[in-house]
Amino acid sequence: MNTDGPAADGGLHLIPFRGLRYVPDRVGSLAAVTSPPYDVVVRPDGLHHLESADPHNIVRLILPQADSAEARHRQAAETLSRWLSEGVLAADPEPALYVYEQRRGELLQRGVIGALALSAPSEGVVLPHEDVMPDIVADRAALMRSTAANLEPLLLTYRGEPGPVEAETVVERAAQTPPLIRTTTEDGFAHRLWAVTDPGEIARVQQELTQRQALIADGHHRWATYLRLHQDRPAAAGADDPWAYGLVLLIDTARYPLQVRAIHRVLQGLPTAEALAALGDSFRVRRLDVPLAAALDGLAEAADEGNAFLLAGDGGFHLVDRPDTELLDRTVPQGPPEAWRSLDATVLHSTLLEHLWRVPDDPGHIAYIHDTAAAVEQAERRGGTAVLIHPVREEVVRDLARAGVTMPRKSTSFGPKPATGLVLRSLLLN
16 A cells, blocks of 8 residues: 555544643643653653642543552543533544644644544554554553543654645635643653634545555554454444544644654663673664763664664663574565565564574563663663664665565654644534
């Protein structure tokens, strides 16, 4: 399938919904109640920082803290119910598609938030590019069942036609009017949100999207969760069932290109010295006694020539590249296309983690960290090894998705990611 052109089977079907939003008078500030997506909030200090920013921070819903999974999910449901009854959150009076803008310096991103159909006509035109972890999908599904809400949108991209398009016109027109909300978060991003309620404007957006396919840029586990919960519903529920839709943010990357970053690994039980020793002569290893930024420059240069990784955790950086080709032939699966076999994430998981280091791919052994400095700091603090990866080019991701080939999980991080907490979707509202 071609994610840059018209979609088969009717394309994407996006509908308006009554958004749940924070009532400004009931919270300290909108910035204080927002959060990055749940899988970006990885460190306990980050979680505590968000919890202490405001007693109503959205992290209390997306990452509730309790002794068991059941207790966490029950706590999130009770918290959401209490905030609704206390007027901390309230539903907008009528269904809308929401135009969402993020801006920092010269970086500007705009898109549309709505409820996307999970079955025909959208089936087969929302393309994943990464595998998912079943335990995370199960946990997210249980949380969503308990709260009966889509707590944060996943990020989808599509490629619109060059030149003016109706969907873009609607977005741009909305952005010229006073927003529903505006706030600036501590990462420096300014956020604005508008509600599009005019039936004609909504129809224009919908018509444009029926010609498109979408690539999942961020939120593979949430998409898998949507599908699982929809598939668990009785067939009699029909297309009007609120569980037949999921909350998404759609970005036209022909107009607003996203940034593609890597997601790094922290091997929590493997000291750096042991990781290096296990490599033997299978890779070239060079120690870099330079700051992190310079070490990442070295990684980028090496990645231009082939597979390369940057190991950290012992106070320095070790550039690992030029893998033994016979070793790759023995350890990397032969069936997938060469573009998949040569991915750094593929070599990392098939050759390094499974064969040389023998580290199981589960949360007890591997943490997935988006921020390079945070990954290095966590590895040094815990006596483990941070494996830093160079980002994959966006065209590689799209080409694999078109071919129906999924990358190893947590291979990419598209951004900027939408702030969580600006608009939620209740599955109990019409």
